[in-house]
Each structure stands twice: as C-alpha cells, then as structure tokens.
Amino acid sequence: MKKYAYITLLLAAVGILYQCTAHKMLATNPPKADINSSPVIPAAESISKMKLEPGMAIKLIASEPLISTPVAITFDRYNRIWAIEMQDYMPDTSGRGENEPLGKVVVLSDKNKDGIMDTRKVVIDSLIMPRAFCLIGNGILVAEPPRLYYYELKNDKIVKRTLVDAKYTDGGNVEHQPNGLYRALDNWIYNANSPKRYRKQGDKWLIQSAHEKGQWGIAQDDQGRMYANDNSTNLQGDYFPPSLGLTNKNQRGLAGFNERTVADNRTFPIRPTPGVNRGYMKGILDDSLRLVNFTAACSPMIYRGGLFGPAxxxxAFVAEPSANLIKRDILNERGNVVKGREAYHGREFLASVDERFRPVGLYDGPDGALYVVDMYRGIIQHKTYLTPYLAGQIAKRNLIKPLSCGRLYKIYPAGRKLVNVTFPDDAVKLVALLGNPNGYVRDKAQQILVDTKPQQxxxxxxxxxxxxxPLLVTHALWTLEGFGELKADEVLALLQSPDWKIRMQALTVSPNIIDQDNYSRFTAVLARMVADNDTTAITAAPYIGFVTGAIQKYDRKAADGLLFSLATKYPKNIYVADAIVSNVQGREEAFQKEMLAAVPDxxxxxxxxxxxxVAAIEDAKLNSDPALMAKYFPRGVAIFGTVCKTCHGEDGNGVTALAPPLNKSEIVNGDKSLMISILLKGLTGPVKINGHVYKAPEIGGEMPGFADNKDFSDDDLAQVMNFVRRSWQNKGSKINASDVKTLRAKLASREKVFTMEELQTPQKQNPNIRTN
Known part of the structure; x- marks a missing residue:
C-alpha cells in the first residue's frame, strides 16, 4: 500500500500539472520520433509525446503498476473503473505462453476524489485471454473464450459462477472472436463479431440471434442504433435499431445494416509507422513511412457526453493503435441514412510519436469526458497473421518487452471543471437522470432501474x-419495457407523437408489446401511418414493415395487407423492400408470386x-452435406471455423466489407496452384468471382498468407483447402500436402502478397506458381 500511495501522490501531481498546461503544450508539435528506437516512455512523460485537438486537454488517470495491459473498461454506479487486463496476449512474436492464465478483472478507485485512480483490487484472477465484460445486476458477465460466464459478486468477491454460453466464441482467432458485451438501449447485450445477443431475465439468460457486425468494439447512438468497424474500415453502422430485421433467416445482407457510415479511411500519424504488418507493400506507407489507411481500426465510439459542446x-471517434492515433468523424442523419466524414483532413484528433501508445478502447463516462484505454505495448498483431517483415520491425526496436504497462486517459475541453454524476438510491431521482444530457448517465440510470426494478x-x-x-421519453419507455410494465396504450399514444424520434422508439418497441388483445389497434395505427404523406412518412415506412411481423401470428391477412400497401407505395425503396421480405420466412416463393401480381414490374x-x-434458397439446396465434409476433412473444418469463417462466412458466400465468396469461386474450383499460392502468400486488391469484381469497400484490402505461420502444417493447409474445394457447390480437385510443400519451397523467398493480375499471368511468364 505504501508503494501505491507514493504512486498516487506522483500521479496526482502530474495530473494537476497537465490539467493546467496540457492545452498550451499540446498546441505545439511534440518531439520527432526516432524511427530506429522506441523506448518505453514513463507514464508521467507520455502526454508530452502527444498532439491533441486544440481546445482540448488530456489527463493521465491510471498507469502501471496500478493497471497492466488493459483492453476494456467500464464504470459502476459508484464511478469506479473496472478493467480487463490481457497480459497473456502475445508474449513474443511466436505467441509462446499466450494460454497462461494471466488475465484479470480489476477495479480501480479514486479514494481522494482528485480524478486520478489510486487503489486497485483484483476481482477475478487467472483468466485466459479475457476480451469483454458487462456489469449487470449483482454481478458481471465475462467473456473468456470460448465461454461466457456470469459471476455473482458480493463486496467485489465472487459468490457464484454460472456458464451463460459454452460457445460465446465458436471458432475465430483472437483478432476475430466476439467481444463488446455492450448493454444497449433496448436492454439486450450485443457484441461485435457475433450473431448473438444476451439478456438476463430473473435467474435465466436469454440468447437470441442478432445482426453480426464488426471486429473489435461496438457502440450505440442516442437512438440505439449500433456502430462497429473492421480493421481497415473507419466506421460502419446500422440505420435501424438492432432488434429489427431478425425474423427471416434466409435473408442475407439486409439493407440498412452494416452500412459504410464513413468512407474516409485515410490516417495521418505524426510519426513514421514502419511497424505495421504489411509495411513492405506499396501503398501501405507513404514516402515518409507513415500509415496511409486504417489497418487496425477498432473501438468506435459515438460521443454522447454532452460536455464537448455543439460541434x-x-x-464518432475511432482508435488506430498501429498508427498511434484517434480519429474524429462528424456524422449526420438524413431520413433513415446516417453518413459522415472525417472531421479534418491532414491531422487527427489525437496522435502520439510514441510507438507503444496503443489506444484500443474509447469510452464515455460519468463526467462527460472521453476515456482512452492505452494497452501500451510493442506487439499488437496476433501471430496468426504476423508477417516476417513485422517480426523484424519488432526485433529491430526491441518492442517485445515490457508486457506489464498500461495507461488510462481522459480527454475534455480545456479549462472545464469535470463533475461526476452520482447515482442515488432514490428511485424517483434515478428516473430524473434518464433525461440527463450525458448519454452514459442516461444509460446507467436505466440499467440500475431495470436491474433493481423498484416499484416506486x-x-x-x-x-x-x-x-x-425526447431523450427522457426514450429511456423511460425502454426502462418500462425492462420492468415488463410497458402498456399498449402508452406505446399507441407515442405512435401519434409529432416528434419523429419518439415515434421511432415507439415503433421499435411495438413488437415487444403486440399481442392477441391489442394487435388490431396497432394494425389500424400502422395502416394510418402508411397512408400518411408527411415529411417523415418514407422514413417511418421500413419501421412499419419490420413491426408488421409481430401482427402476422394473429392475423396474416391484415399483416400482408400492410406489406402490400408499403410495396405499392414505395416499390423502389430498398429499405422498405427488405423490411417487407423480413416477414416472409418459409413462404418467400408464394409471396413473390403475390407480389408480382400486385406490382408486376x-x-x-x-x-x-x-x-x-428465393434464388438463394434454391441455390442452397445444391450444397454439399456439411456433416460429410466434416467427416472427410476434420482438421480443415476446424481451421476454417477458426481462421476463415469470420471473413468468408459460414456458408462460404463472403461477408460484406471483409471478403468475397468462396462458394462457386473460380479460384477455389480452378488450378490448385492458384489457391495454394494465395493461402501461402496472401492476396491483395480486386478479385473477380462469378463475373463480379470485388474491391474495397465491398471487401477488405487484403487476405493474409500463412506460409510463415508455424501453427499450420502443409497437411493442415491442404485439409482446409480440400474442405473449401468440396463444400457448398464447389467441385475442385484434391490438394495433397506434397503440393503445398512443393509450392512453399518455390515461394520461400517471396515476401509480397499476390495480386490477381500476377496469378493470372500466363504460366510461361510466372512459372513459380505451378505444382506439377
């Protein structure tokens, strides 16, 4: 304790100094980075290496040894910071020891109320690669792959552990496994990189399907719409709340979900960044060796703190740990569509010359500040995709050690006094906080009320x-839903509101309220909304389409009447069309015939x-038997589920913004040397599949190769290729381990990934990619 007390005093002094001088200091350029050296910068000096948006201040609130390798944080109702520490992640470039139980959940407290954390308590110890958590009820959800556990706590000590989901992660390497556990406006808990959502109902846990999105990190806006991204994408988002559009399992690529929100992917580091995985490739770094576009985008956050001002x-804010920066985006809403742009071109909201500054998490908090989780380490690329080039960069600048650093910062307007909102025990006072300008406060007040359900x-x-x-109405509405006390009359009244955002929330919650006794009243209101021609009618139309599904079970004729009315009025609107289709699972073909009779064009x-x-359903009937493929290629099935499925999809039909289809691919079914070459050395740039050219942003920029990954033998790679070449509707010839071995030797000296142009060069000009 004496050691921590000394650290506390030191951090307090540093914090006061930087709080007073940060704006002045950060308005000038930090010192230039030494490209050949990346020493560990003492926590007290870290801010001097940063350049921050003018008018903003930054404060260090925790650092090693109080915190180590943090990857996620959250706040409890007493404004303590809970953190996940992933100290077992990539101890060296080969990943040796990453399955050691070194992960922890810790809680940090600010005992003297100076804004700097000064005490640490380990709540859960000996975890292996924990990645996400969520405070709920009297406990905490913790994701420890492949399982999701709920720990009941009393006085921060474990009382009981319950297995919530044995397959929280079903395959995927550490960079592509579910994470987030974001407790959303609709009282469900959502994840990035996962098709599931969770909800605690008494002592039971509900698990339902969800829209899969993103890679690392997930967030929501004031309307409860979700946002995510992948490593090469600035920001993606949904135009509709996450509970909608989940009712037709045959429907893929639902319009209005996983849309590209911000197209700007350019980054502007203030230091050379040669230590990125594909830094040797043309176009990855500019002439000054700075990263050109996102390569490790993560933890998108929609700022809702109410402290920064109208601008x-x-x-949105997005972290880029490979380039040691945080980007700011400005979003706008037009009808159902949310789009945005980077706030400024040529600079970033925050950037550092310290290569070990690794912002991996962005959060809002009880004082309205923007909180930054800095993992502070040299290695952030997982071994699955680590290139020899990056391994060399890590060795060159001694980036492997230390492994026990970590910092937390908060950013706020310079000169503003920060005040934490406290959450009272009085239930009525908690209700008043549902209208607070700070979105974090509104969310937390709602969660406390839903967890405790005080009848008063x-x-x-x-x-x-x-x-x-509108904000108070929104959260009160969903709090009543969380209580199980929301009445149909209340929702029907809100459907008449002149405020579109209130009507939007009422429409979104309607499927939870519609039942045998009230469906006809909702049908009548929805019919009037379809007939309406006010300025928000077309914006409301997709919502009406989604909600109509809840009426079907009681009166299909009435529901179909609403759907045909929408189709007749908005036959060219893709969001309305997909909302309509979401209602017809199992009867798509019959509905198609009826639709063609009503609107024959x-x-x-x-x-x-x-x-x-309809075409996709018919096409899927031709697929190979998955059980048979698993019998023939068991190792291939396992590798596909761990490494390939996240980007190419479980059905082999690709994932928007990540990767093209493998099903019916000319590459998969063609000359085996082409597929082996790609799997060994990777592929970048556009690729033509079934007559369609896939390129960014429809897919990510590059598939990594596995020639240098010692976890996969020649036989392993042959097995996964054979699984892909015989699955779904593929009929490719068999690949032997000897084929992989031969081509691996021929390509041993190659460092660059392939392009399709290279691979399609006549064999006499490019003889080194043949296996026979």
Missing part, C-alpha cells in the same frame, strides 16, 4: 413517457429483393 454532437419508480416513469424531452426493387432471397 461534437453526433461525432413506476409512477415517475409513466409521467416521464409523457415528457416533451420485375425491375422494381421490391421484386428484385424478394427474388434474390
């Missing part, structure tokens, strides 16, 4: 849904979208 309303809060909640404050969007699903 920061509906802004109900009258105040019912008054709150009548308020003229086959060129209309509605008919194209339903036709697409």
């Amino acid at each position: 920061y309303t509906f802004n 809060a109900l009258p105040a909640l019912r008054e709150a849904v009548k308020s003229d404050n 086959t060129a209309l969007t509605i008919n194209k979208r339903i036709g697409r699903v």
Whole structure:
C-alpha cells in the first residue's frame, strides 16, 4: 500500500500539472520520433509525446503498476473503473505462453476524489485471454473464450459462477472472436463479431440471434442504433435499431445494416509507422513511412457526453493503435441514412510519436469526458497473421518487452471543471437522470432501474413517457419495457407523437408489446401511418414493415395487407423492400408470386429483393452435406471455423466489407496452384468471382498468407483447402500436402502478397506458381 500511495501522490501531481498546461503544450508539435528506437516512455512523460485537438486537454488517470495491459473498461454506479487486463496476449512474436492464465478483472478507485485512480483490487484472477465484460445486476458477465460466464459478486468477491454460453466464441482467432458485451438501449447485450445477443431475465439468460457486425468494439447512438468497424474500415453502422430485421433467416445482407457510415479511411500519424504488418507493400506507407489507411481500426465510439459542446454532437471517434492515433468523424442523419466524414483532413484528433501508445478502447463516462484505454505495448498483431517483415520491425526496436504497462486517459475541453454524476438510491431521482444530457448517465440510470426494478419508480416513469424531452421519453419507455410494465396504450399514444424520434422508439418497441388483445389497434395505427404523406412518412415506412411481423401470428391477412400497401407505395425503396421480405420466412416463393401480381414490374426493387432471397434458397439446396465434409476433412473444418469463417462466412458466400465468396469461386474450383499460392502468400486488391469484381469497400484490402505461420502444417493447409474445394457447390480437385510443400519451397523467398493480375499471368511468364 505504501508503494501505491507514493504512486498516487506522483500521479496526482502530474495530473494537476497537465490539467493546467496540457492545452498550451499540446498546441505545439511534440518531439520527432526516432524511427530506429522506441523506448518505453514513463507514464508521467507520455502526454508530452502527444498532439491533441486544440481546445482540448488530456489527463493521465491510471498507469502501471496500478493497471497492466488493459483492453476494456467500464464504470459502476459508484464511478469506479473496472478493467480487463490481457497480459497473456502475445508474449513474443511466436505467441509462446499466450494460454497462461494471466488475465484479470480489476477495479480501480479514486479514494481522494482528485480524478486520478489510486487503489486497485483484483476481482477475478487467472483468466485466459479475457476480451469483454458487462456489469449487470449483482454481478458481471465475462467473456473468456470460448465461454461466457456470469459471476455473482458480493463486496467485489465472487459468490457464484454460472456458464451463460459454452460457445460465446465458436471458432475465430483472437483478432476475430466476439467481444463488446455492450448493454444497449433496448436492454439486450450485443457484441461485435457475433450473431448473438444476451439478456438476463430473473435467474435465466436469454440468447437470441442478432445482426453480426464488426471486429473489435461496438457502440450505440442516442437512438440505439449500433456502430462497429473492421480493421481497415473507419466506421460502419446500422440505420435501424438492432432488434429489427431478425425474423427471416434466409435473408442475407439486409439493407440498412452494416452500412459504410464513413468512407474516409485515410490516417495521418505524426510519426513514421514502419511497424505495421504489411509495411513492405506499396501503398501501405507513404514516402515518409507513415500509415496511409486504417489497418487496425477498432473501438468506435459515438460521443454522447454532452460536455464537448455543439460541434461534437453526433461525432464518432475511432482508435488506430498501429498508427498511434484517434480519429474524429462528424456524422449526420438524413431520413433513415446516417453518413459522415472525417472531421479534418491532414491531422487527427489525437496522435502520439510514441510507438507503444496503443489506444484500443474509447469510452464515455460519468463526467462527460472521453476515456482512452492505452494497452501500451510493442506487439499488437496476433501471430496468426504476423508477417516476417513485422517480426523484424519488432526485433529491430526491441518492442517485445515490457508486457506489464498500461495507461488510462481522459480527454475534455480545456479549462472545464469535470463533475461526476452520482447515482442515488432514490428511485424517483434515478428516473430524473434518464433525461440527463450525458448519454452514459442516461444509460446507467436505466440499467440500475431495470436491474433493481423498484416499484416506486413506476409512477415517475409513466409521467416521464409523457415528457416533451425526447431523450427522457426514450429511456423511460425502454426502462418500462425492462420492468415488463410497458402498456399498449402508452406505446399507441407515442405512435401519434409529432416528434419523429419518439415515434421511432415507439415503433421499435411495438413488437415487444403486440399481442392477441391489442394487435388490431396497432394494425389500424400502422395502416394510418402508411397512408400518411408527411415529411417523415418514407422514413417511418421500413419501421412499419419490420413491426408488421409481430401482427402476422394473429392475423396474416391484415399483416400482408400492410406489406402490400408499403410495396405499392414505395416499390423502389430498398429499405422498405427488405423490411417487407423480413416477414416472409418459409413462404418467400408464394409471396413473390403475390407480389408480382400486385406490382408486376420485375425491375422494381421490391421484386428484385424478394427474388434474390428465393434464388438463394434454391441455390442452397445444391450444397454439399456439411456433416460429410466434416467427416472427410476434420482438421480443415476446424481451421476454417477458426481462421476463415469470420471473413468468408459460414456458408462460404463472403461477408460484406471483409471478403468475397468462396462458394462457386473460380479460384477455389480452378488450378490448385492458384489457391495454394494465395493461402501461402496472401492476396491483395480486386478479385473477380462469378463475373463480379470485388474491391474495397465491398471487401477488405487484403487476405493474409500463412506460409510463415508455424501453427499450420502443409497437411493442415491442404485439409482446409480440400474442405473449401468440396463444400457448398464447389467441385475442385484434391490438394495433397506434397503440393503445398512443393509450392512453399518455390515461394520461400517471396515476401509480397499476390495480386490477381500476377496469378493470372500466363504460366510461361510466372512459372513459380505451378505444382506439377
């Protein structure tokens, strides 16, 4: 304790100094980086290496040894910081020891209320690669692959551990496994990189399907719409709340979900960044050796703190640890569509010349500040995709050690006094916080109320849904839903609101309320909304389409009447079309015929979208038996599920913004030397599959090669290729381990990934990619 007390005093002094001088200091350029050296910068000096947006201040609030290798944080109702430490991640470039139980969940407290953490308590110890957690009820959800556990706690000590999901992660390497555990506006817990959502109902846990999105990190805006990204993409998002559009399992690529929100992927580091995985490739680094585009984008955050001022309303922040920076984006909403742009070109919101500055998590907090989780380490690339080039860069600048650093910062307007909102025990006062300008405060107040369900809060909640404050109405509405006390009359009244955002929330919650006793009343209101022609009618139309699914089980004729009315009125609107199709699982072909009778033009969007699903269903009937493929190629199945599935899809039909289809691919079914070459050395740039040219942003920029990955033998790679070449509708010839071995030797000196242009060069000009 004496050691920590000394650290506390030191950090307090440093914090006060930087709080007073940060704006002035950061307005000038930090010292230039030495490209040949990346020493560990003492925590007290770290801010001097940063360049921050003018007008903003940054404060160090925790560092080693109080915190080590943090990857995620959250706050409890007492404003303590809970953190996940992943100290077992990549101890060296080969990953030796990464399965050691070194992970922890710790809680940091600020005992003297100076804004700097000064005490540390280990709550859960001996975890292996923990990646996400969520405080809920009297405990905490913790993701420890492949399982998801719920720990009941009393006085920060474990009382009981319950297995929630034995397959929270089902395959995928550490960079492509589910994470996030984000407790959203609709009271469900969502994840990046996962098709599942979770909800605690008494002592039971509900697990349902969800829209899969993103890679590392997930966030929501004030309307409860979700945002994510992948490593090469600035920001992706949904135009509709996450509970909608989940009712037709045959429908892929639902319009309005996983959309490219911000197209700008350019980055502007303030130091040379040669230590990126593909730094040797043309176009990855510029002439000054700085990263050109995102390669490790993560932890998108929609700023909702209410502290930064109007210019920061509906802004997004995205971390890029490979380039040691944080980007700011400005978003805007037009109808259902949310799009944005980078806040400024040529610079970033925050950047550092310290190569070990690794921002991997961005969060809002109880004081309205932006919190930054800095893993602070040299290696962040997992061994699965680590190139020899990057391994060389790591060795050159001694980036392997140390492994026990970590820092937490908060950013806020310079000169502003920060005040933490406290969460009272009084239920009525908690209800009042549902209208607070700070989105974190609103979320936390809702969560406390839903977890504890104090009955004395109900009258105040019912008054709150009548308020003229849309934010208060929104959270009161979903709090009542979380209580199980929301009434149909309250929702029907809100469907008449002149405020579109309130109507939007009422539409979103309607499927949870519609039942045998009230469906006809909802049908009548929805029909009037379809007939309406006000300025928000077309914005409301997809919501009506989604909600209609809840009426089907009670009156299919009435539901179909609403769907045909929408189709007739908006036959060219892709969001309306896909909302309609989401209702017809199991009867797509019959519905297609009825739709063609009502709107016979086959060129209309509605008919194209339903036709697409019908064609996909018929196409899937031709697929190979998955059980048979697993019998023949067991190792191939395991590798595909661990490494390939995340990007190429479980059905082999590709994943938007990540990778093209493998199913019916000319590469997969063609000359085996081409597929072996790609698997060994990787592929970059556009690729033509089934007559369609896939290129960014429709797919990511590059597939990594595995020639240098010692975890996969020649036989392993042959097995996964044979699995792919015989699965779904592929009929490729067999590949032997000897084929892989031969081509591996021929390509041993090659460092660059292939392009399709190279691979399609006549064999006499490119003889080294043949296996026979």
